[in-house]
Amino acid sequence: MNTDSHKKGSGSSHKCCQTKSEQPKDTTTSSSENTKATSTGNEMSEHELIIDGASCGSCVSKIEKALLSVSGVHSAEMNFAQRTVQVKTNVDVIQLIQAVEKAGYNAKVSTSESEEEALDEKEQADWQYYKKLMRDMTLALVLGVPLMIYSLVVGEMTVNTDTERLVWLIVGLLTLGVMVFAGKHFYVGAWNSFKNHSANMDTLIALGTGTAWLYSMVVVFAPEIVPLMARHVYFEATAMIIGLINLGLALEVKARGKTSEAIKRLIGLQAKTARVIRDDKDIDIPIKDVLLNDLIRVRPGERISVDGDVVEGHTSIDESMLTGEPMPVEKSEGGQVVAGTINKSGSIVFKATRVGKDTALAQIINMVKRAQNSKPPIGRLADVISAYFVPVVMIIAVLSALVWLNFGPSPAIAYAMVSATTVLIIACPCALGLATPMSVMVGVGKAAEAGVLIRNGEALQTASKITTMVLDKTGTITQGAPKVTDIIVAGSQTEEDILQLVASLEAGSEHPLAMAIVESAADKGISPKKVTDFASLSGMGVEATLQNKKLLFGNEKLMKQQGIAIDKFVDKAQQLAAEAKTPMYFAVDAELAAVIAVADPIKSDSIEAIKRLQNNGIRVVMLTGDNRMTAKAVASMVGITDFVAEVMPEDKAKKVAEYQANGEIVGMTGDGINDAPALAHANVGFAIGTGTDVAIESADITLMRGSLHGLADAIAVSKATLTNIKQNLFGAFIYNVAGVPFAAGLLYPFFGLLLSPVIAGAAMAFSSLTVVTNANRLRFFKAKEH
Amino acid sequence: MMWINLAGFGLILLIVWWFWMYKSPNVAMQDGAIEIVVKDGVYQPSTIKIAANKDTAITFTRLDASSCSETLLIPDLEINATLPLNKKVSVSIPASLPGRYPFHCQMKMYLGELIVE
Numbered sequence: 011m012n013t014d015s016h017k018k019g020s021g022s023s024h025k026c027c028q029t030k031s032e033q034p035k036d037t038t039t040s041s042s043e044n045t046k047a048t049s050t051g052n053e054m055s056e057h058e059l060i061i062d063g064a065s066c067g068s069c070v071s072k073i074e075k076a077l078l079s080v081s082g083v084h085s086a087e088m089n090f091a092q093r094t095v096q097v098k099t100n101v102d103v104i105q106l107i108q109a110v111e112k113a114g115y116n117a118k119v120s121t122s123e124s125e126e127e128a129l130d131e132k133e134q135a136d137w138q139y140y141k142k143l144m145r146d147m148t149l150a151l152v153l154g155v156p157l158m159i160y161s162l163v164v165g166e167m168t169v170n171t172d173t174e175r176l177v178w179l180i181v182g183l184l185t186l187g188v189m190v191f192a193g194k195h196f197y198v199g200a201w202n203s204f205k206n207h208s209a210n211m212d213t214l215i216a217l218g219t220g221t222a223w224l225y226s227m228v229v230v231f232a233p234e235i236v237p238l239m240a241r242h243v244y245f246e247a248t249a250m251i252i253g254l255i256n257l258g259l260a261l262e263v264k265a266r267g268k269t270s271e272a273i274k275r276l277i278g279l280q281a282k283t284a285r286v287i288r289d290d291k292d293i294d295i296p297i298k299d300v301l302l303n304d305l306i307r308v309r310p311g312e313r314i315s316v317d318g319d320v321v322e323g324h325t326s327i328d329e330s331m332l333t334g335e336p337m338p339v340e341k342s343e344g345g346q347v348v349a350g351t352i353n354k355s356g357s358i359v360f361k362a363t364r365v366g367k368d369t370a371l372a373q374i375i376n377m378v379k380r381a382q383n384s385k386p387p388i389g390r391l392a393d394v395i396s397a398y399f400v401p402v403v404m405i406i407a408v409l410s411a412l413v414w415l416n417f418g419p420s421p422a423i424a425y426a427m428v429s430a431t432t433v434l435i436i437a438c439p440c441a442l443g444l445a446t447p448m449s450v451m452v453g454v455g456k457a458a459e460a461g462v463l464i465r466n467g468e469a470l471q472t473a474s475k476i477t478t479m480v481l482d483k484t485g486t487i488t489q490g491a492p493k494v495t496d497i498i499v500a501g502s503q504t505e506e507d508i509l510q511l512v513a514s515l516e517a518g519s520e521h522p523l524a525m526a527i528v529e530s531a532a533d534k535g536i537s538p539k540k541v542t543d544f545a546s547l548s549g550m551g552v553e554a555t556l557q558n559k560k561l562l563f564g565n566e567k568l569m570k571q572q573g574i575a576i577d578k579f580v581d582k583a584q585q586l587a588a589e590a591k592t593p594m595y596f597a598v599d600a601e602l603a604a605v606i607a608v609a610d611p612i613k614s615d616s617i618e619a620i621k622r623l624q625n626n627g628i629r630v631v632m633l634t635g636d637n638r639m640t641a642k643a644v645a646s647m648v649g650i651t652d653f654v655a656e657v658m659p660e661d662k663a664k665k666v667a668e669y670q671a672n673g674e675i676v677g678m679t680g681d682g683i684n685d686a687p688a689l690a691h692a693n694v695g696f697a698i699g700t701g702t703d704v705a706i707e708s709a710d711i712t713l714m715r716g717s718l719h720g721l722a723d724a725i726a727v728s729k730a731t732l733t734n735i736k737q738n739l740f741g742a743f744i745y746n747v748a749g750v751p752f753a754a755g756l757l758y759p760f761f762g763l764l765l766s767p768v769i770a771g772a773a774m775a776f777s778s779l780t781v782v783t784n785a786n787r788l789r790f791f792k793a794k795e796h
Numbered sequence: 797m798m799w800i801n802l803a804g805f806g807l808i809l810l811i812v813w814w815f816w817m818y819k820s821p822n823v824a825m826q827d828g829a830i831e832i833v834v835k836d837g838v839y840q841p842s843t844i845k846i847a848a849n850k851d852t853a854i855t856f857t858r859l860d861a862s863s864c865s866e867t868l869l870i871p872d873l874e875i876n877a878t879l880p881l882n883k884k885v886s887v888s889i890p891a892s893l894p895g896r897y898p899f900h901c902q903m904k905m906y907l908g909e910l911i912v913e
Contacts, residue, residue, distance in 0.1 A: 103882060104857055118884065128880060135881040139861040195862075199837025206842045207818050210905035263863055383867050383876035383902070396904045401815040405808050412804040416797065440864075443903025447867070 057097045059106060061088070062116035069115065076113035080105055125277045125375060136263055143260035146192035150253030153188050157181065157246035158768065169229050169241045178230045178243050185223055185245040193219065193252040209400035211440050215255055217404065218434035219248040222767060225427045240421030244428070244767070251435055251771035258775025265782040269448055271789065272455025273382070276375050279331055279350035284315035287359065304362045308353045317364035317371075320345045325356030332371065333699070333715035334461030334723075374714075377465070378458045382451045386467030388735055389446030392742070396439050403437040403750065410754035418755075425755070428767060432753035436770035437746055440778040445738035448785035453731030456791055461714040462724040469710035473694045474728035475675050479623055479721060480666060480688070482680040483634035483641065486698055487620075487648055487718070488610040490681070492522055494530035495591055496607035498582060501598075506536060508604045512596055514538040515554050515561045519546070523592065526608045551594070562597040569595045569602070579605050590643030617648050619718035624649070626725065629674070633657050633665055633688075662688035679713075679721060696721060730791045738781045745777050823911065834858040834865045834879060834906065839899075842908040852889040858882070865906055870899040 061073060070088045073095060077086035082101035088094070095117075097106055110117035161167055169175055189197065196219070199212030226243035233241050283294045287305040300306070300316050308314060314327070326338035329351045338354050341347060347360050350371040366372065385393070407430040414426035450467050457464050464470050484490050497505045513531035516524035517538040531538065541554035541561070550571070551564015562572060566583070569576045574597045576583075583593035583605055591609035595602060623630050632653040634641045641655035654665060662678075666688050669676045678685065678692030689695030689709050697709035698716055713720030753770055757763040823845045832854060833840045846852045858865055858879035868877045868887065872895075877887050889910070897910040 102859070104859070104884070107884070132880060135861065136863065139863070142861070195837070202836045202838040202840075204814075206838050206907070207815055207820070208838075208842075208907045209815055210837065212837050212905075259862075266863055379878065380876060383869065383878065384874075385869070385871070393904055397907075398816075401811050404811050408804050408807050408811070412801055415800060415804075439905070440903055443864075443905065447902045 055099065057099065057103050057106060059095045059097065059103075059110065059117045061095055061110065062118070072113055073110060073115060076109045077106060080109045125372070126280060126282075129274060129277050133267065136267060140260050140263045143256045143263065147253050147256035147260060149192040150188045150249050150256060153181075153184055154246055154249030154253045158250055161246055167243045167246070169233050169243060175230055175233070178226070178245070181245050182223070182227050182230055182243070185226075185248050188249050188252055189219065189223065192256060196252070196255075209404070211400075211438070213400055214403060214434045214437055214439075215251065217407075218431045218767065218771075219251050221427060221434070222247045222251075222431045236423065237421050240424035242424055244431070247431065247767040247771075250768040254768075254771045254775045258779050261779050262782055265779065265786060266448075268786050268789065269451045269782070270382075270455070272452075272458050273375065273378055275331075276350075276371070276378065276458065279313070279371060281313040281315040281349070285309075285312075298366065300362055300365050302362055302365055304365075305359055306362060307357070307359050308347075309357050310353055310355055312353050314347045314349055314351050314353060314360075316349050316362045316366075317369045318347055318360035318362045320347060320358050320360045323356050323358035325358050326354045328352040328354050332374070332461065334459075334720070335715040335717070374458070374463060377463055378454060381454045381464050381466050381470075383447070384450070384466040384468070385446055386450060386471035386732075386735070388471055388732065388739070389450075389467070392442045392445055392739055396442050399437070399439045399442065399746075403433065403439075406750055406754060407431075407433040414755065425764065428764060429753065429755045431767045432765050432770045433750055435767050436749045436753040436765070436773055438742070438749075438774045438777045441742035441745060441781050442739070444778050444781045444785075445742045446735050448782050449731050449734040449738055449788060452785050452788040453727055453734065456731075456788055457724060457727040460720070460723045460727065462720050462727065463712040463714065464724070464728075465710045465712075469694055470728050470731060472675065473677065473711060473725055474732045476628060476677040476694060476725060478629045478631060478669050478674040479677045479679065480631045480633055480662075480669070480692065481620075481650075481718070482662070482678075482685050482688075483632055483636060483644055484610060485681045486679055487616045487632065487644060488612050489716075490610060492526040492592075492608045492610045494527055494606060495609045495611075496586060496605075498579065498605040498607075500579065500602045500604055503603060506534065508596060508606070509534065510536045510538065511556065511561055511598065511603075512563055512606060514541050514556055515544075515552060515563050517541070518544060519552060523594065523608050524552075527606070560599050562600075563594060563606075565594060569597065572597070572600065574600055574602055576602055587639050588643055590640050590647060592640065612644065612647060613716060613718070615717050615719055619722060620648050620650060622719065622722035623725075626722065628677075628725070631669070633662050635659065659685065660687065663691040666691045677721070677725075679718070696724070727791065730788060734785060734788050738784055741784070742777070742781060745773075749773060825913065829855065831855045831857065832908070834860050836860060837862070837906065839906055839908040843911065844908070845911040845913060846889065848894045848912045849891045851891050853886050854889060856885045856887060858885075864901045864903050867902040868899060869902065870897055870910065872897045875899075 074086045074088055077083050077095065077097055080099070080101060082099055083106070084098040086095055086097045099106065107117045167178065169178055193215075196212045196215045199210070200216035203210050203213055222244040226245050229236050229241050229243055281297055284297055284300045285292050285294050285307045286300060287307055292307055297315055305321065306315060306318065310325070320341050320343055322343065324342040326340050327347060328338050329348065330336050332348065332350055341358065347358070348371065349369040364370070410433050411426040411430040414429050415422050418425045450470065453470060454464050464473070481487055494509070497508055499505060499508060509527070509531045513528050513536060516527050528538065539556060541556045544552065544554040546552050547564060547568060550568035551562065553560065553562045555561070562568065562574070566576065566580070574595070576595055579595070579602065586593040586605070586607040589609070591607040593605055593607045596604045596606055620630050629652065630650050632641065632645050632650045634653070634655055635657055636655060638655040641653050645651070645653040657665060662685060666676050666678055670693070676692045677694045677696060678688045679696040679698060680689055681698055689697060694711060695709040697712045699712055699714045711724050713724070753765050755764050820843055823843045825845045825847060830844060830846070830852065832844065834856060837860065844854065856868060856877070856879050858881055861881060866879055868879055869875070873889065873892060875887065875889070877885060879885050892912045894912050897912065899908045899910060900906055
């Protein structure tokens with residue numbers, strides 16, 4: 011195959027696939043259409059548009075003409091085969107799309123952009139916005155600060171003489187300039203919201219600064235209608251408030267950038283290129299051009315580019331960045347590799363099984379993003395309040411002005427104006443609105459860093475309140491892969507002989523115990539022999555013939571039925587059972603040859619992890635379908651006193667419901683497949699991933715590594731996040747509840763204190779910054795305390 | 797003074813009416829391409845009427861640099877989406893029961909409503 015044509019073909023088909031795969035699996039995601047470069051400012055940038063409806067060659071010139079007719083478009087070149095057009099321009103991409111639509115075609119922006127490019131663009135856009143806010147701030151403070159110093163040093167800015175009127179008129183016009191150039195976004199936003207019958211922070215700022223400026227201009231133009239003592243101007247307040255709030259917003263943009271560090275880290279795990287083997291040659295291609303079933307070579311130290319199955323070579327892979335598991339994982343032929351992980355030792359070739367948006371890494375990024383945007387129930391009250399907040403503040407401002415006008419000292423009108431302005435400016439709906447989402451953003455990201463994927467804000471909040479944790483045994487507390495633990499030889503044969511005979515007997519069986527024996531033999535380099543007359547004895551064991559010897563392998567019942575003497579070994583077998591092992595008897599020609607014990611080993615850190623949960627005051631319960639004896643043994647080994655044995659998978663959900671009926675908030679942990687009903691029934695369902703084969707859609711919280719420490723980590727992060735949210739909400743409520751009456755002049759009758767609008771502006775600007783900064787503190791939270 | 801007080805109370809009534817009591821006039825049912833632009837502090841248009849029990853896609857274009865407007869939430873439909881600056885983002889609205897579904901930014905400063913009929 012020609013490499014070029016392959017690449018082109020792959021590019022276009024990939025785009026097509028991406029567009030499809032970007033359709034949300036549920037409704038919480040959106041398909042985003044991207045550009046190759048941001049078109050903010052006047053810098054020339056290049057966009058790739060995908061054109062729909064271009065059916066003939068003549069469409070090409072029509073579309074190119076339509077685009078070139080847009081002022082600011084430097085060049086437009088259409089590739090008819092791919093139905094794409096490259097446009098160099100300094101105008102908004104929206105204008106390009108409109109131009110194409112006007113010409114009778116549909117256009118959308120190419121989806122070829124990677125998450126990393128999108129992130130770069132976002133950072134670029136945030137940086138531009140930050141610079142603009144800083145420019146606005148500087149402009150406003152260049153006027154505001156000298157005026158402020160003047161008012162503090164020289165005294166009140168009164169209008170008594172014609173010269174003063176002229177000077178203040180010039181200052182008033184300069185302030186108007188500041189309002190237009192540095193505060194335009196507040197006034198435009200306020201007016202648009204007003205037209206929509208809604209009000210927001212812009213409304214408060216526009217009203218506050220507008221009132222102060224208008225009052226001052228009335229004093230300048232018609233001082234005679236204002237009482238002598240009230241002939242002050244407040245231009246410094248308008249300029250300072252605009253400057254300070256722009257500064258607050260700029261710092262907030264900076265601080266917000268830090269809240270998405272975790273997602274940045276995940277996106278950074280994505281390799282940029284892949285070394286694909288095509289036509290027996292290794293070629294490096296961009297990650298977006300990798301196709302399903304492509305063979306990809308990875309050398310030591312390189313990053314795995316897409317998900318796949320190893321077809322050649324052996325290596326160890328560092329998956330810690332996704333699972334939090336520090337030990338590298340051995341991979342050989344047939345093993346699965348996951349995008350974003352790092353190949354440590356050997357060189358391998360793997361076949362791509364999931365590419366683009368389908369890789370586990372892409373899904374994890376998507377899930378974390380969605381969860382970061384979702385709100386836990388604790389944030390709902392703030393949402394309800396913020397819906398009424400701004401109009402209520404406006405009413406308080408009017409009432410406050412009326413009270414000052416009716417009962418205030420002279421000059422009442424000046425006091426009324428100052429108090430109304432201060433009330434408007436000090437109230438900060440943003441702090442309330444930011445309190446929850448900022449903490450969720452950081453908390454969910456922090457959890458992802460520890461290999462814990464939290465589905466949404468509700469799961470985060472409920473996880474912090476869990477009182478009972480129900481654990482499945484197999485695959486959750488234990489490794490889920492039985493192994494031969496003991497071989498007690500009864501006759502003269504060696505352990506190896508026994509293992510070979512039993513492995514030969516069990517080679518054809520798919521029973522988990524049989525597989526454990528075959529694997530144990532393989533691990534020791536013992537290969538099974540071919541048996542004849544194989545028969546499965548339902549519920550008891552198996553039999554077969556090998557080299558004219560009759561082999562029998564099974565439980566006590568089978569041995570008794572066949573009249574084989576096992577009396578000497580019954581005690582030993584019971585002892586093994588008490589150690590959570592399953593003892594089996596092996597007989598050759600009707601004589602006992604050995605007792606073999608198989609057990610599902612407990613994960614090395616289960617005991618410690620369960621202890622962590624118990625130390626947090628959480629009752630830990632084990633549910634298992636296994637017999638009581640094994641269950642009891644496992645439970646006592648890991649320090650669990652509550653356990654329920656012989657539970658059918660369908661009854662696990664009932665058990666969860668029973669605990670809930672007793673008022674417990676139940677977390678259920680299982681492998682996500684046969685435990686699905688119980689996971690769904692629990693207040694929080696935890697799915698344990700095996701390595702990076704993540705059952706993302708199956709649970710509220712997914713633990714990407716097999717360790718139960720993930721449970722304690724998830725609960726610890728949830729608790730820390732909830733505490734952070736509560737601090738934020740408390741701070742924001744108290745700030746507004748205390749700040750507004752203070753601004754209205756509540757302290758004046760007692761202490762003669764009335765807040766300056768400038769101080770109110772500073773307080774408003776920094777209250778939301780405080781919320782974001784407090785949320786950022788969560789970044790330093792250590793999830794692992796083990 | 798009485799007139800000033802009356803004017804003040806009148807202003808309060810006006811605030812209550814304008815922001816809380818006012819009912820938006822009937823909005824025409826939309827089908828085909830629905831586009832909402834996020835610009836200058838608001839969603840334009842902010843009220844959209846769509847048919848019930850039918851999947852709908854709404855294209856959002858964010859031209860507002862304010863970081864608040866980056867997130868779109870439709871809590872009752874459990875939808876959240878990130879709106880990159882200067883890009884079109886298509887948000888799928890699943891077939892829904894008749895009702896009013898508010899949508900907003902993270903801080904509820906940008907407000908809109910989806911009317912499903």
